[in-house]
Amino acid sequence: MRAKLVAVAVAALAPVIAMLAYNEVAMRLQRSQEVRMQAAQAARQASFEVERIVEGLRWLMVAVTAMPSVRHQDANTCNEALTSLAANVPNIQTLFVLSPAGTPICGSAAIPRTTNFADRDYFKKALQTKAFVVGRYTKSRVSDSPVLPLAMPVVEGDRVRAVVVSGIRLDWLQNRVTERGIAPGSAVTIADDTGTILARVPLAERFVGTVIPPDFQKLIHADEPGVINVMSQDGTERVLGYRPISEAGLPLYVSAGFSTAEAFGPIDRATVNNVIGIVLGVATAFCLSMFIGKRFILTPISHIADVMERWRGGEAAARTRMNGTDELAAVGASLDRLLDELDCRRTQNESVEEERMLLVRELTHRVKNGFALVQAIARQTFARSDPDRYRSFSERLAALGGTYDLILSREGLASPIRAILTAALRAHVASEAQNVSLDGPDFVLPPDLALPLSLVVHELATNATKYGSLGTECGTVEVLWKRDGKRLVLTWTESGGPTVINTGKKGFGSVLIERAFPAKFEPKCLADYRPEGLVFELSFTAVEMKAEIDAIASKVEIA
Template sequence: MRQKLVAVALAALAPVVAMLAYNEYALREQRSQEIHDSASQAARQAASEVERIIEGVHALLVSVTAMPSVLDLDVPECKRALRSVADRVDNIRAIFVVDLDGNAICSSLDPASGTRFADRAYFQQAVATKDFVVGTYTSSRISGAAVLPLAMPLLEAGSVRAVVVSGIRLDWLQSRLTERGVSPGNAVTIADGKGAILARVPLPERFVGTVIPDEYRALIHATRPGVTTVKSQDGTERILAYRPIALPSSPLYVSAGFSREEAFGSLNRATLMNALAICGGALAAFVMAILIGDRFILRPIGRISGVMDRWREGDATARTGMRTGDALANVGATLDRLLDELEDRRRRSEEAEEERRLLVGELAHRVKNGFSLVQAIASQTFGRADPARYKSFSQRLAALASTYDLILSRETSSSSVADVVSAALRAHIDPDEDRIHVEGPPVMLEADVALPLSLVIHELATNATKYGSLGSQHGRVEVQWKCDGRNVILDWTERGGPRVSAPTRRGFGSVLIERAFPSKARAETRLDYRPEGIAFQLIFLPEPSAPSGEV
């Protein structure tokens, strides 16, 4: 019962828990969308700033290509002009002009002797495309620092005369990214077209110059920006918004990642507090359900149950003593009234049973007197004239009387198959010999079935004594029965007697066997005259009025 009370408390809490769970799910979905939007905005801002920086250097190189000293390739004037420009721009380290053979013509810094740039991919691409080119992560051959090279072809009549080259200082780019700052657990990454990381916050010393892992390389060349969830190289799970280089005016790959742990931290803490509150409330509800249930439900039910147990064990005076009030008190009071009524019925039943016993005894006495009177009339009528027929009639009457004695001695309207068979065979069983074997399960018979069965068994035994196995010294009879659904199947089998053959005429016994049972018993008989002894089978309903399936 306590488990049921707890179940009731759980059922009461279930809607509240379901509502809180739904709210939790809605809040997490809302928070997830907010993080996706924030990450996308952060990626757009970082990409926009990178584009402004690239565009600024692009404009600078366009201006350089318009300088007369550069157009005329006047080396001394070109050097002075390039130094003047490079000194005023913090984000570049050098500007130099390279001829088509890859040799530096003039530079804001003096390159080492023999320094050539013909093998640089950005140089080759600028010559081939005749357009502005953004290179990849490079170690400068002039300054030796890590830069992002940018190249602008110097055109004359549509032909490339030379290439103006500069490079954004990656340490400057890193400092700009660091100044913007990110929240704890978040990250911003800038990479080139080959996946080399140019700048990163946090942990630039660990990642700048390394390549983005292969499983995320596809994001660099994606056809459109997007948001995904990744496990970063620093081991942090992040919601990552990315801007691929395939976008117009997006020369570099930019991503902004928000830590899931940090992003959902406040929500997780609120969830934990709500869960603790729910558990505390559930525990309090369970305790209250048990305490209140014990006081107002379990105790009254235990009191009622105890009275029922005592009454079942024979204590007829057991009562709850409860008065009408709440539902359980009404049950207790009703039970007391019921027990009072049952006790009154028991007393009246005992009185009726005693009266019935007297009537049964009187009936048994009258039945016996009736059989004695019938036997006396038969004896006076043809006992001396036909002793053989009188003896047969007397034995049949005795078998019928013994069955009545069996029924009346039990003071009931039914008897078992075993008792009926034994009573009918009693005159044919020799206590010193084991010639009749009786076996079968316990099956009760109604009186209108028990009486004809007794007569049938008596006729079979009489026939076996006169003509069959019981008339031989070594003959045996087996009487067996079993239940098959509602039917009882009884087999009478004789062995060891004289050789048997079918009779030429039907005697009274055969007719009795076929017609003794009432029609509602649906009796069927099979008689087989085997050489070693007859085999008789009787099939009938033991309780014709019983429902289907009962025996």
Template sequence: MRLKLVAVAVAALAPVVAMLAYNEVALRHQRNEEVRASAAQAARQASSEVERIVEGLHALLVSVSAMPSVRHLDVQACNEALKSVAESIPNIRTIFVVGLDGRPVCGSMAFPDGVVFSDRDYFKQTLETKDFSVGTYTQSRLSDRPVLPLAMPLMEGESVKALIVSGIRLDWLQNRITERGVAPGNAVTIADGKGTIVARVPLPEQFVGTVIPDEYQHLIHAEQPDVIEVTSQDGTVRILGYRPIALPSSPLYVSAGFSKPEAFAPINRATLMNTLAIIGGALFAFLAAIVIGNRFILAPISRIAEVMEKWRNGQTTARTGMTGPDELDVVGATFDRLLDELDERRRRNEQAEEERTLLVREMAHRVKNGFALVQAIARQTFSRSNPESYNAFAERLAALAGTYDLILSREGSAAPIREIISAALRAHIASQDRIRLDGPDVVLPADIALPLSLVLHELATNATKYGSLGSEQGTVAIAWKHDDGRVLLVWTEAGGPAVSTPTKRGFGSVLIERAFSSKAQAQSRSDYRPEGLVFEVVFLTGEPAAKTEGDVP
């Protein structure tokens, strides 16, 4: 019953758990979409800021190319002008003009002897495209600091006269990104066309100057921006929005990663709290189901069962004493009324049984008195004239009285079947020579011996009135077999008057059919042959017969 109560509690909690699970899934999906949108937006913002910086420096180089000292390659005036420009712009380290041979012409600082820039990628790209270009992560030969070089051709007509070169200070770019700030667990990465990281937040000292892993190199030159889920080099799972270099006006690769654990931390905390609340609620529901079930369901049921057990053990005064509007109290009260009614019926049955017993005893007394009166009349009539006949008559009369006494008292005990048959026929046959008994020794219990005695007495009575025992030469053969707890008894009459099938059934026939209890599973058959009645009855003795030596297994 407790398991059923727990099952009821589980069934009650199941819709709540299902609804919370659905809300959890929906909330996580919604949060995932929000984080993806935020990552894409952060990448766009970082990329836009980088584009503005590069675009500003592009405009600076355009302005420098228009300066007369630069256009005419006036070294002295050019040095002074470029030095003045470099000092006023904090995000560049140097600015200088390089000839087509790669050697510096003029600049904002003195040049080391023999320095040449013609091997630099940005130098070659600018000469080839005759357009503004952004280089890759470079260790400056002038300041020995990492920079992101920018180059612009100084045109004279359709020809390139020289190159104006500058470089974004990567420490300034790093500070600029750091100042923007990122949430814990998030990251912003800026890389050049070769995948070398030029700025990163957080842990710039660990990642700046390193190359993006090969499995993510394809993102740098992807055709379109996108948002994906990756495991970053620091081991953090992030939702990454990225902007590839292939986009128009996108000189650098920019990505913004949002830490998935951090992004989902509030939901995870809410999930944990909801889970704990569900577990607590479930434990409370189970405890309440057990406590309330014990108090209001199991205890009343146990009380009713206890009263039933006491009633079965003979304590007929036991009652539940339950009252109240509750359904189980109503059941208990109804059960008490039923027990009261059964007790009243038992009392009435006992009273009726006492009255019946008194009547049976009175009847037995009267029957005995009747037999005694018949015996007294017979004694006075011919005891002196024919003592031998009188003695035989008196013995048969006493046997008949004993049989009636057994029937009226319904008393009996276990006895051998041969003794039962002899006692039942003693009152009807003066000479035992007219009875033939044939069968094994079988002891019958009392509940079988009494009905068998009644059947034999009724058969003997009918044989005396209508059959073989009504004539001096008539005989009765009784044979029985015992096999595995079942007895087959055959009553065969012979030597009497001709027998015919009766036209109606009397009380004796009904008694013969219904004398045995249902437990005996008795079956009988009567065959009214002209030479005499043949009656067969088979019944159970209550237990299988014990095998003796010589029995076939």
């Protein structure tokens, strides 16, 4: 019952737990989508910032290429103008003009005349494309600090007359990214087209100037922006939004990532709290179900079961004394009414039983009187004319009367086979009990089997007394019976008597033996006239009655 109560509690909690689990999964999916959108948005904003910076410097350099001193390569005027301009633009390192051969013409800072920039990739690309070029991570030959070089050719017709060169200070770019601020656990990375990191938050000192790992190189030149889950170089798992380099748009790779631990931290904490709450709720529900179940279910059921056991044990006054409106109280009250009705019926049955016993005793008396009357008529009719037949008839009538006494003493229901055999043999072995032995399992026969069996055994004993082993002092009779499936097999074995001779004639006793049993019991009998004594086997179908075998019958001995 306790297991059933637990099952009920689990069934009651299952929908709540399922709903909480569904909400948990839904919240995580929603939060995952929100974080991915935030990562993509953060990457987009960072890329817009980079584009704005680069685009502003591009227009600055376009303006420089339009200056007369630059176009006419007036070194003194150009130096003054570039120096003044560079002083007002804090995000660039220097601003100078190079000849197509890579030698300096003028600039915002003094450059040795022997310095040549013809080997720089950004310078070569500017000469080749005749367009604005954003270079790669470079150590400046002027200041020896890391910069992101920019180049703008001065074109007249189809010929490049000079190249205006500048560089974004990476320390300024790093400060600009840092000032924007990021959420705890987040990261922003800016890299050139080779994957060299130009600026990074956090841990700039560790990663600036290094190359993005090969696993992420494919993102730099991806076909379109995207969002992925990655394990960053600093060991943090992040949702990463990235913006690849594009020919018509962004000249640099930009990525922004959010730490999954930080992003899902509130949900994880809420999950832990929910789990703790669920565990406490389940434990509380189980405890309450056990307490309430024991108080309102188990205790009443145990009380009802105890009353039933006491009533079965003979305590007729046992009652639940339960009343109330709940179902178990109604069951207890119904049980009390049932027991009251059973007691009433038992009282009525006892009264009827007393009347029946009175009738049985009256019937027994009348049957005995009937037998006595028949006995008297027989004695008056042929006791003198035929004493032998009268004695045989009288013995048979006595055996039948003994069997009726046995049946009537057992209230007409059934009799143990041992008691039936003892009653049938009593007239023949009253003084020679040692000559007969009975052996077999306890078995109760109904009245319609007890009477014919009594008559058969009486006839066998009569014949044994006249012609067989019971007619001598040393003769013995062994009666054995056993169960064989649904049939009962009884064997009558004589020994120690005179030599047996089968004359083939059938007297009244032989016919009685063969025809005593009703056909519905499928009787079979077999007589073996052995020289040392008769062996008679009788079998018939017998189903044991549902009655207790008389304890006294098992102890009956032939007296």
